[in-house]
Amino acid sequence: MEEKIDDTDRILLRALQADGTQSLESLAERAGISTNTCWRRVKRLEESGLIARRVALIDPEKLGLGQTIFVAIRTRDHSAAWLKRFADAVRTIPEVVEFYRMAGEVDYLLKVQARSVQDYDRVYKALISRVDIADVSATFAMECLKNTTELPV
Amino acid sequence: MEEKIDDTDRILLRALQADGTQSLESLAERAGISTNTCWRRVKRLEESGLIARRVALIDPEKLGLGQTIFVAIRTRDHSAAWLKRFADAVRTIPEVVEFYRMAGEVDYLLKVQARSVQDYDRVYKALISRVDIADVSATFAMECLKNTTELPV
DNA sequence: TGTGAAATTGGGGCAGC
C-alpha cells in the first residue's frame, strides 16, 4: 500500500531519516511551511506508517557486536507448517537482525551481528538446536563499507 | 573502541533503540533514575558514539522500494587503489543500503533496495558503469521475515 | 492554514550524598 506523497513530504522524510532529533521549527523552515503544518504532515506520515518508527541507532562496534555474518540456509522441508516454526524460531534470536526468504539456490538468508567469529558459534548452535535444517553456510564480513537506514526518497 | 556501560545504560539503550521518541521522564522512570541523571547519561551515550544517531525509519514497502536484492561481487583487481575507487563509487549509489567486504568466495556483498526486479536493472547498470567488475550475481528476496535495527544489549 | 494558548519537555544551576 503506497501512499501519495508530494515534494514537501519528501523533504520531510529525507530530513527525518537523516536526523530524527530536529525540532519541528527547523523542519518547517527546511520545507518552507509553517510549524503547525509541518507538525500535521509529520503526524500524517507517522499515522500512515510511512514513518515506521523513530529509533536510536547503536554502533555495533562500540557495543562489541562488530562481527557481521551472512548465513545462507537450505532446507528440504518446504511445507507451510515448517516455515512457520522455522520463522518463529529464527525471529526470536536477537543476534539475527535480518532474515529473508530468497529466490534461487539459497532458501533463506540471515544477517547476524555477533561479538566475533568464535561467538557466532553460539548463535549457530541456537539456530540448529531450534529447528532441523538441511544446510547452513556462513560468510564473514571483513569490513563494513556502508550501512545506512536512509532510503532514496 | 568499546565503552564501559552499566546495567542502567543497558536499560536506556534497549529503550531508545525500541522507541526513540520517549521523553526523558519516562526513560528515567524505566531506568529508576532522576530525569536529570537520565539526561546526562543519554548525552554521554550520544557523545561516546554508542548511540550513533537518532533517526526516523521509513517503511520501504510504503515508499515503493519493497524489493530487496543481495548482490555478490567478485573481482580480479585487489589493489588498494582499485578498492578505494570501487568503494567510493558503490557508496554513492543511494539504493545500496549495505556494503561489505567479505571473506571467502565472494569479495563484496551489497544489499540493494529497489522498486522491483526490473528496477534493479537500473541499479545494476549504475554499478557496472562506474567501475570494472569481474563477476556480479544478484539474489532476490521473496519475503522479509525480520529486519530490525535493535541490537541485543 | 494560521494564531495563540496550554501542556509537556529539555537543559542546566546548585546543593547533597
Added chain:
DNA sequence: GCTGCCCCAATTTCACA
C-alpha cells in the same frame, strides 16, 4: 565522583477562527 531537586526556556500539541 555521581545523583536528585527545582526553575526557566523551548518545544510540542491542540483548540478555534
